Amino acid sequence: MRFAFSALCALALAACGQTTTHPTPDIPPAAATLEASALDASEITAAEAINACYLTAAQVSEALGGSYSDGVASQIIPQMRSCAYDAQENQLRVNVTWIDPTQVSAWRAQLRTPLAGQVSDVTDDDDGGIFQMQADIGTCAIIFVRGNLQYELRSMTCRGAPESERARLLRLPRPA
Numbered sequence: 001m002r003f004a005f006s007a008l009c010a011l012a013l014a015a016c017g018q019t020t021t022h023p024t025p026d027i028p029p030a031a032a033t034l035e036a037s038a039l040d041a042s043e044i045t046a047a048e049a050i051n052a053c054y055l056t057a058a059q060v061s062e063a064l065g066g067s068y069s070d071g072v073a074s075q076i077i078p079q080m081r082s083c084a085y086d087a088q089e090n091q092l093r094v095n096v097t098w099i100d101p102t103q104v105s106a107w108r109a110q111l112r113t114p115l116a117g118q119v120s121d122v123t124d125d126d127d128g129g130i131f132q133m134q135a136d137i138g139t140c141a142i143i144f145v146r147g148n149l150q151y152e153l154r155s156m157t158c159r160g161a162p163e164s165e166r167a168r169l170l171r172l173p174r175p176a
Contacts, residue, residue: 039101043147047098050149052083054175060085060092063171064155068092090157092172097150108145118162127151127174133162142169151175 053071060068064087071083071094079098084091099107108128117134122142129144140158144151153172158165 039104039148044101045098045147045149047079050081050096050098051175052081052094052096055083055085055092055094055172057085059173061087063173064090064092064168066090090155093152093154093156095152095154097152099145099148099150101148104145104148107150111143111145111150122166122170131162131166131169133158133165140165140169142166142172144174146175149175 053073055071057068057070060071066087066089068085068087071085074082074084076082076095081096083094085094111128111130115130115132117132117136117140119130119132122129122131122144125144127144127146129142131140131142133140135158138158139154139156140162141152141154143153151174153169155165155169
């Protein structure tokens with residue numbers, strides 16, 4: 001009994017040190033080559049060049065209503081940057097994630113899979129955007145891919161009707 005307990009503890013401790021890998025979409029080599037050539041060099045951004053604070057406080061205030069502060073940048077992981085614009089009743093978070101240029105098509109396809117909350121396409125959106133409403137936690141977002149970057153424009157306090165929240169977020173300028 002004592003040996004079994006010791007063996008169980010040893011296995012549990014060994015398991016704690018193991019890393020978990022997350023699968024990436026399988027793209028055949030030919031498709032990866034086609035995807036890489038589909039992006040023009042001017043559309044590719046290096047991870048270290050991500051600018052999540054591309055909006056001004058005036059642009060955010062005008063689009064969402066209210067008085068928002070200048071954005072405060074933070075780096076989540078090497079491939080992701082975030083910028084927070086604060087107002088008395090709300091916060092806008094701009095999250096920008098770097099995508100390997102050979103994986104952009106797979107990433108766009110993954111964006112269409114069910115996310116939390118209600119998800120709908122943004123019709124006639126040049127960037128293939130979606131609108132996500134998470135009524136249970138009160139947030140909503142416009143998510144789109146431009147070049148090899150995914151942008152998430154997330155209002156942290158969406159309490160209105162989905163269509164009015166969508167309209168406000170769509171008034172936010174897209175990056176140049």
